[in-house]
Amino acid sequence: MCVVGLIFLRGIMTRTDVLAAFRKGAGRGMRSGAELMPSLCAMLLMIRLLNASGLPEMLLGVLHPLTHRLGIPDAVTPLILIRPLTGSGSLAAMQEVFRTCGVDSPAGRMASVMMCSSETIFYTMTVYAGAAEVRKLPGAVAASLAGYAAGVAVCLWLTA
Amino acid sequence: MNGVWKWCVFGAVVYGLFSGNGDSMSATLMTTGEEALQLTMILTASMTLWGGLMEILCQSGDLTRLGGMLRRIAGPVFPGLQDRACWEAMGTNIAANMLGMGNAATPAGICAAKLLAGQGETGLRALAALLVVNNAGLQLLPTTVIAMRQAAGSADPGSVWVPSLAASGASALVGLATLLMWQGRGRRSMR
Numbered sequence: 001m002c003v004v005g006l007i008f009l010r011g012i013m014t015r016t017d018v019l020a021a022f023r024k025g026a027g028r029g030m031r032s033g034a035e036l037m038p039s040l041c042a043m044l045l046m047i048r049l050l051n052a053s054g055l056p057e058m059l060l061g062v063l064h065p066l067t068h069r070l071g072i073p074d075a076v077t078p079l080i081l082i083r084p085l086t087g088s089g090s091l092a093a094m095q096e097v098f099r100t101c102g103v104d105s106p107a108g109r110m111a112s113v114m115m116c117s118s119e120t121i122f123y124t125m126t127v128y129a130g131a132a133e134v135r136k137l138p139g140a141v142a143a144s145l146a147g148y149a150a151g152v153a154v155c156l157w158l159t160a
Numbered sequence: 161m162n163g164v165w166k167w168c169v170f171g172a173v174v175y176g177l178f179s180g181n182g183d184s185m186s187a188t189l190m191t192t193g194e195e196a197l198q199l200t201m202i203l204t205a206s207m208t209l210w211g212g213l214m215e216i217l218c219q220s221g222d223l224t225r226l227g228g229m230l231r232r233i234a235g236p237v238f239p240g241l242q243d244r245a246c247w248e249a250m251g252t253n254i255a256a257n258m259l260g261m262g263n264a265a266t267p268a269g270i271c272a273a274k275l276l277a278g279q280g281e282t283g284l285r286a287l288a289a290l291l292v293v294n295n296a297g298l299q300l301l302p303t304t305v306i307a308m309r310q311a312a313g314s315a316d317p318g319s320v321w322v323p324s325l326a327a328s329g330a331s332a333l334v335g336l337a338t339l340l341m342w343q344g345r346g347r348r349s350m351r
Contacts, residue, residue, distance in 0.1 A: 011216040025215025028271075029267050030208040032270050046165055049169055055172055108314075109319070118295070132287060133277060137287060139288055139339050147336075
């Protein structure tokens with residue numbers, strides 16, 4: 001609420017036509033929001049089909065020797081895999097770690113730090129690339145994933 | 161994105177059919193469109209509201225100052241990017257993200273994406289950098305996670321704050337370094 005107060009204060013101080021400005025910006029926001037539906041639908045289709053297919057569980061099994069060697073707690077692996085894909089899904093995965101291992105356990109702390117230090121990479125990509133109406137941004141996915149891996153590594157180092 | 165999407169959907173369908181999950185996948189297909197509509201409505205609602213509030217800040221001249229600040233830091237990396245509105249939108253997006261106001265960050269980011277798309281190649285390179293910074297989840301105070309830790313009965317919910325800042329910072333730095341290397345290579349090969 002402070003932010004809203006501050007915005008109005010600045011508007012009044014600079015004698016801006018606050019109502020006209022709000023309507024102009026709101027109209028623009030509404031149109032760009034509605035235009036995002038095709039991109040969002042495409043992304044949801046991918047995530048839901050992946051979840052329903054059982055492919056992630058198979059991947060978890062395949063990756064287990066690797067994650068074990070890296071010292072990643074088993075409970076946290078699903079979170080690491082789905083974090084780039086879905087925000088609500090990864091919040092649920094973090095809750096699950098809290099429930100099974102405890103909030104203040106190393107796994108619980110690691111899950112918390114991971115949640116804070118990453119984003120739903122594919123979601124942001126979809127939304128921004130969709131808005132810019134470009135099909136690809138060279139290097140953006142790869143660099144984001146490299147950054148994500150670095151974040152996970154620091155996470156492991158600081159909370160294990 | 162196209163490659164990721166194409167192979168993920170195809171891979172999921174093939175694996176699902178072979179492992180006998182075809183039925184649950186069909187059921188999912190029925191609800192996906194509806195879910196996309198709900199998500200769009202939520203996003204449109206928040207973008208209408210925050211788009212309006214942002215425009216007030218824009219017309220009062222504060223965004224110009226914010227954009228100027230970002231330009232002083234990142235300007236040298238994108239010398240071709242002269243458009244002031246682009247810097248304003250990017251500055252707003254990063255500031256809102258740092259303050260944990262995701263609702264306000266998304267409209268600013270979308271605005272930045274649209275403006276940058278009109279700036280040709282340099283604009284798209286800057287947009288990629290903006291995305292990488294966004295994807296590192298930089299946030300001064302991670303309120304959602306701290307609240308959830310508190311709700312789960314943590315003895316010290318705020319203890320994850322400093323490690324989170326460190327992990328975010330590392331993620332942003334490594335991401336940006338990778339991106340700049342990638343973009344440098346791309347430009348050389350074009351000559």
